[in-house]
Each structure stands twice: as C-alpha cells, then as structure tokens.
Amino acid sequence: MVRVDCSGGECHISVRDLDKKYYRGHEVIDVLRGLNLDVEEGEYIAFMGPSGSGKTTLLNLIGGLDTPTAGTVKIAGVEIGTLTSRKLTAWRAQNVGFVFQLYNLIPVLSAYQNVQLPLLLTNLSGTERRKHVETALDLVGLLDRQDHYPGQLSGGEEQRVAIARAIVADPSLLLCDEPTGDLDRETGNEILEILRRLSKDFGKTVLMVTHDPKAADIADSLLHLEKGVLVEAMAKGPVS
Amino acid sequence: MKYLHLIVKNLLRKKFRTFLTIGSFIVALFLFGLLNTIETAFNQVDLAGANRLVIRNKVSIIQPLPYSYRDQLKQIDGVDEVTYFVWFGGIYQDRKNFFPNFGVDPETALLVYPEYLIPDDQFEAFKSDRQGCIVGRDLVKRFGWKIGDRVPLEGTIWGGTWEFNVRAIYDVASKDMSSNEFWFHYDYLEERRPFFKGTVGWYGLTIDDPGQAVQVAEAIDNRFANSPWETKTETEKAFLTGWANQMGNIKLLILSIGAVVFFTLLLVTGNTMAISVRERTGEFAVLKTVGFTDRAVLSLIIAESICVAAVGGAIGLILAKAFTLRGDPTGGMLSVFNLPTSDIVTGFVLALTVGLVSGIIPGSYAMRMKVVDALRRV
Numbered sequence: 012m013v014r015v016d017c018s019g020g021e022c023h024i025s026v027r028d029l030d031k032k033y034y035r036g037h038e039v040i041d042v043l044r045g046l047n048l049d050v051e052e053g054e055y056i057a058f059m060g061p062s063g064s065g066k067t068t069l070l071n072l073i074g075g076l077d078t079p080t081a082g083t084v085k086i087a088g089v090e091i092g093t094l095t096s097r098k099l100t101a102w103r104a105q106n107v108g109f110v111f112q113l114y115n116l117i118p119v120l121s122a123y124q125n126v127q128l129p130l131l132l133t134n135l136s137g138t139e140r141r142k143h144v145e146t147a148l149d150l151v152g153l154l155d156r157q158d159h160y161p162g163q164l165s166g167g168e169e170q171r172v173a174i175a176r177a178i179v180a181d182p183s184l185l186l187c188d189e190p191t192g193d194l195d196r197e198t199g200n201e202i203l204e205i206l207r208r209l210s211k212d213f214g215k216t217v218l219m220v221t222h223d224p225k226a227a228d229i230a231d232s233l234l235h236l237e238k239g240v241l242v243e244a245m246a247k248g249p250v251s
Numbered sequence: 252m253k254y255l256h257l258i259v260k261n262l263l264r265k266k267f268r269t270f271l272t273i274g275s276f277i278v279a280l281f282l283f284g285l286l287n288t289i290e291t292a293f294n295q296v297d298l299a300g301a302n303r304l305v306i307r308n309k310v311s312i313i314q315p316l317p318y319s320y321r322d323q324l325k326q327i328d329g330v331d332e333v334t335y336f337v338w339f340g341g342i343y344q345d346r347k348n349f350f351p352n353f354g355v356d357p358e359t360a361l362l363v364y365p366e367y368l369i370p371d372d373q374f375e376a377f378k379s380d381r382q383g384c385i386v387g388r389d390l391v392k393r394f395g396w397k398i399g400d401r402v403p404l405e406g407t408i409w410g411g412t413w414e415f416n417v418r419a420i421y422d423v424a425s426k427d428m429s430s431n432e433f434w435f436h437y438d439y440l441e442e443r444r445p446f447f448k449g450t451v452g453w454y455g456l457t458i459d460d461p462g463q464a465v466q467v468a469e470a471i472d473n474r475f476a477n478s479p480w481e482t483k484t485e486t487e488k489a490f491l492t493g494w495a496n497q498m499g500n501i502k503l504l505i506l507s508i509g510a511v512v513f514f515t516l517l518l519v520t521g522n523t524m525a526i527s528v529r530e531r532t533g534e535f536a537v538l539k540t541v542g543f544t545d546r547a548v549l550s551l552i553i554a555e556s557i558c559v560a561a562v563g564g565a566i567g568l569i570l571a572k573a574f575t576l577r578g579d580p581t582g583g584m585l586s587v588f589n590l591p592t593s594d595i596v597t598g599f600v601l602a603l604t605v606g607l608v609s610g611i612i613p614g615s616y617a618m619r620m621k622v623v624d625a626l627r628r629v
Contacts, residue, residue: 076540076622097544104542111626115537119260129541131253176541 021088023052023183023216024073029082031068031239042068044239046082052183055210055217057230064236066220067188073218074107074186075099087183104132108177108215110206112189114169116161122148122172123157129180147175151205167198174205178215185209187219191226203229258554265527269559272523276563276605277570279516280598284571286505287594292579292587293501302331302461303363304468305490306454309481315450316480327474329458329467334359335451337440341404341413341433343394350390352404352433353452354440363455366424373398373419381439383418387430389578391420404433409444429587431579455487513605520609524556528613535617536625545618552614553607560606567602568595 031043042065050056058066071077073084075091084091086106094102116125126147130140148154151171161169170190177185187206191199207229209215219230227233235242262269306324308314315337324333337354357378361367369377369385377383386396396402400417415435423430441448458467468484475482528535535548543551572590579588 071623074540076626100539100542100544103540109540115533115626117534117537119264120257124256124260128538131257132542132547137253180542 022049022085023054023087024048024050024218025083025085026069026073027083027085029069029072029084030080031065031072031077032080042239043072043079046239046241048234048241050216050218052087052216053210053214054232055207055230056219057227057233058218058220058236059222059224059227059233060236065239066236069236070186070188070218070220074109074184075103101132104129104180106182106184108174108180108182108185110170110173110177110185110187110190112192114161114166114173114193116169116172116176118161121158121160122153122164122175125161125172126157126175126179128176133180143179143181144175147179148172150178150209151175165198166194167201170194170198170202171205174202174209178209178213183214183216185215185217187217189220189222191221191223196225199223199226254551254554258551258558261527261531261551261555262558268523268527272520272559273563273566275516275519276560276602277567279512280564280567280602281571281574282512282567283509283598283601284568284590284594285574286509287598288571288575288588288590290501290505291589291591291594302457302459302464303487304456304458304464304471304484305487306456306471306482306484307452307490309472309483312453315447315452316454316482318449318451320454320475320480320482321451323474324454324456324471327467327470329460329463329470331457331459332359332362333454333456334363335437335454337437337450337452338408339404339413339435339440340407342407343402343404348394350431350433352435354437355434356437360434363457366428368422368424369419377418380416380418381436382414382416384415384433384435385419385421386417386434387432388420388422389429389431390433393431393578409440409446411443413439413443426589513601517605517609520556520559520605521612524552524609525613525616527555528552528617532617532620532625535620536622539620539622540626549611549614549618552617553610556610556614557603557606560602560609561599564599564602564606568598571598 026046026048029043029046029048030041033040033042042063046065046069058069060066068077072079073086075084075094079092089102091099091102116122117128120128123144126144127140130143133140135143145154145157148157151174153168153171153175156164156168159168161172164172170193174190185206190206191202194202203226206217206219210217210231217230219226221227306316306320308316318335321333321335324330334356339352339354341352342348343350361369361374367385374385377385384402386402390396396417398417398420402415402417404413404415405411406413415433421430421432437451458464464486468486471484472482538548538551539545568590572595575588575590
C-alpha cells in the first residue's frame, strides 16, 4: 500500500481500497486496484503516470463525478459514496472545484458569466454573486477581462478563468486534470503559480494530474500511478 | 430569472438555426390560425338559435316547399313565429362578387331572426318599398353602398337583371356573425319569376320551448308525410351542420391538416434540439460538474425549446389574426372571417406543448448523460 499519511487528526481526503473497473463487452479493465490515499488539508499533490494508469479516474472518483466499483472516498468526513445523486451534486458544488486541460468554458458566456455559473445554484443575491466573481477574477488577475468571451482570450487566460470558476464558490478541494497540458511553458508556469498560491495562501487542497515533471515539482508530494496502483511516492511528508 | 441569460445566450449561439426553428413555428401557427378561421367560417353551428327549427324539402335543400305550408305550420302546437326564405343566387357585376341573397318575408323575418339589427326607420322604409333591400354592414363596406343606392343583381336561377333600392343596413349582434347578406321582398321575386311560383326555399320558425324541439320537428314532418312535398325539420344547429357538411367534413379535414403540421413541427424542432444538445454535450458536463443537477440541465433545455415555441407561436398567431382583420380574402365565400380568441389560446398552448415535447427527449439524454463519459468526448 502506498499512502501519504496525515500528520495528525482526520485527513481531508481519505481513500480506502478503491477499485474501479470498466467493462467493455466481456473484457474487464481494472483501472484502479485497491488504492489507498490520505491527503491533509491544504496539501498540494501531483499525480504522474503513463496514459491509462488511472490518474483521471482517481480524480473523478474523488470529485464525485464517477462511482467506484469498490472502496470508499471520504472528503472532510463525508463518505461521498453514500450520498444520493442530488446530494452529491450539491456537495460537489460547495466543496470541489474542477480545472480541466481544455478549460471547458462555455463559449457564449463572458468570462464573468462563466465564473458566475456555480453561484447561480446558490441563494446569493446578484450583488453578492458579483462580489464573489470579481474576487475570483481578481485573484487570477483577469478582473479587467471579465466582459471578454473565451474566443477573445488566450489559452492561459482561459485557464485562469477556469480556475476562477473553480474557486468562486470557495471550495476546499481543487482537482486539476493536466491544467498546463495545453499551454506553453511560460503560461503553464503562471497557472502553476496560481495553483500554488491557492494551496499555500488560501489553504486549498490541490490534487493535480500532470505529465510534466516540472509542473509536478511545484507540488508538496508527487505520486506515481501505474496500472491502477500507486507505485512510488516522492513526498516531503512521511510516506509508507 | 437568473438563468434567463443562459437560455438567451444558448438560443443566440446559432442565430440562423434559431431563426429557422422560430420560422417553422411562425409558419405552422399562421397556418393553424388560418385553418381555424376557415373552420369557424364553415361551422357557424354555435351561433344557431336554440329555439329555432329549419324546415326544408325532404329530398334536398334545392327543392322548394309550398308557400301554403306557412299557415299550416303556424297551427302546429309549440310553433311560435314562422318565416321563409328563397335563395336567389343573384350576381352583382361580377361572379367573384359573391354574397348570399334571399327573398324574405318583411313582416316575419326579424321576428324569427332578431339578431339582425336594423334601425326602425330604415326597416319601415324597406317594408314600404317593394324593390327595397336590406344589406349587411360588410357588403356596404365592400361595395361602398349607401342608403338610397340602386343595386342591380343578375339573376342566375330566374335570369334577367333585378333592380333593388338599398333601404336598410343591418348590423349583427355578435362579432362572430357575418353581415354579408342581402335581403329583399319575397313578393317582388314572386311576381317576376317565371317558375317555382307559390313556393319558398325553406322555412325558419321559432318554438315556445327549446326542450320540445324534437317533438315539434316530428309533428311538422308527420303533418306533411306522404305529401308531394315531404319535409325534413331539424334544429338550426343540425341544419347548419348539414349545410357545412355539403362541403365535406371541414372539421376533420382541418384537424387532419393541423395534426400533420404539428407533427412535422414536432419532428423539426425535436431534431433541432437534439442536434443542439449533442453539440453541447461537453458544456452540459461542465454544468453538472459545477453543480447543476440533472433536473436543472433538463429544465434548461426544455426552457430553450419552449422559448422558441413561444416566440414563434406568438408571432405566427399575431400574423394570422392580423390577416383575418383585413377581411375575407375570398370575396364573400366565407360567411365570417374571424380568428376567435379561444383558437388563439389553443394555438399558443399547442405551440408550447410542441416546445415542451421536443425538449424532453434531448433533455432526457442530457439529464441521463454521465459527466465522465461526456468529458471524455470533449
């Protein structure tokens, strides 16, 4: 078993015996096999591994986008597998922010409107929503581009908008799937710096999948996945 | 309201497609409006007097009945007032200027048909002029006639040119009625026509108790049974229905066309929405990722299709109503040319229903879609 042990108290993320299988006809594909993982609040973890090793699947399971074949995922004391679909969606809206490789912004909405999307589900007033959105956009340095549409922004700016959308509801957990995969080195570094600040200055727990060793360097811990198993860890904290 | 911008933005992302979809609703609802206007014109049954019976020749409406039946009818229990009509079939200047024209009995016509509103002085002037005529307000507007004008009609049944003096103009008690008829003295017709003398086209009568309509009708038909001129007596409602059915089952025809139009509209809109949803699979996945529930996604899609339906439907119905306000385009073939408010409401509800149904299927697809599967396709 490979795990990042918590230094004390309850872990922010606790994954136990996680299995994920996909079925393609009669073929069974074991994507994750008995995976265990503990992550402390505010930690920045990078996952690396070859394609098909289960990195994105692990992120999806932790974020409640997918359901495990076996095992449990507990986030901040909540075992998300026990939540109904509706409750899981509500929980995700409050607790998890997602950043994707291809930004996944809605092209017909401005930067402001894209960032505002998660807040439409809340009871916040229009004024309160505006305040939150502007704070998030300011944090990623795009307050002056709030009326621009995705097509009018560079790749790096689009990803910053995506990060602003991920953090606007103030979730404690950020799940980033190759956030710099579609960016050049310099722009990628800007994105990584934002993610590092969110972890260190704002206490967000960040889990990032990447193929870029330099991107992984910035994380507190680097975990390797291979064939659905955590095989190696390079962490600043204790590892067993 | 906070989702409104999302709905509007999505609708405007492919403006041409949205325009075409709205256009199909406009065309369909305009057609719906026109079909219902025509159906209303052919189906004046609802305006029939509950206490009126119509008596015609049992063989056919075009076969006459003896004038002498009038006095016998008045003797039958339950009968109140009796009047009669003769279809003249006169043409004013040109065949395309069609309007119904009848020889009537000035003394009794308004007693049986009080919904024809005529000023007393004009009616007296009509009664005292053997060549006088009463014309409807629609005819006055159409031909620019005024009181005192001399109007010639070319006889199609009895031939020759027949001259009339406009002595009265009638209005109608309901906006759903037409005022495009032309009445003149039966006596004037009787003295000039070379054949069918001593006959009338049909009788109209009022009865004391509408609840006894069937019994009175039977009594009338029994009275003239086995005579050379057997009668068929029916309520005015049945008579008008039969009259309309001479043209075929208009209601069924219009219902069939309407059903085909709406079904086609459903397919067109459903297909458009399906394409639109498929194109945005990734976006719906993102919405779900940030916390939109399955139902919220379904609602957004349905709201979009209902918006399209509401806009297109409203425009189509407004255009149809505006078209009918310009008047009967057939030059008098249609007795009324009005799109009733109830049909406008029905049309709008139908449009919304099409919008709802066409949004449900692609919406259900988006609702059931798993986020991870959708994101994998992005």
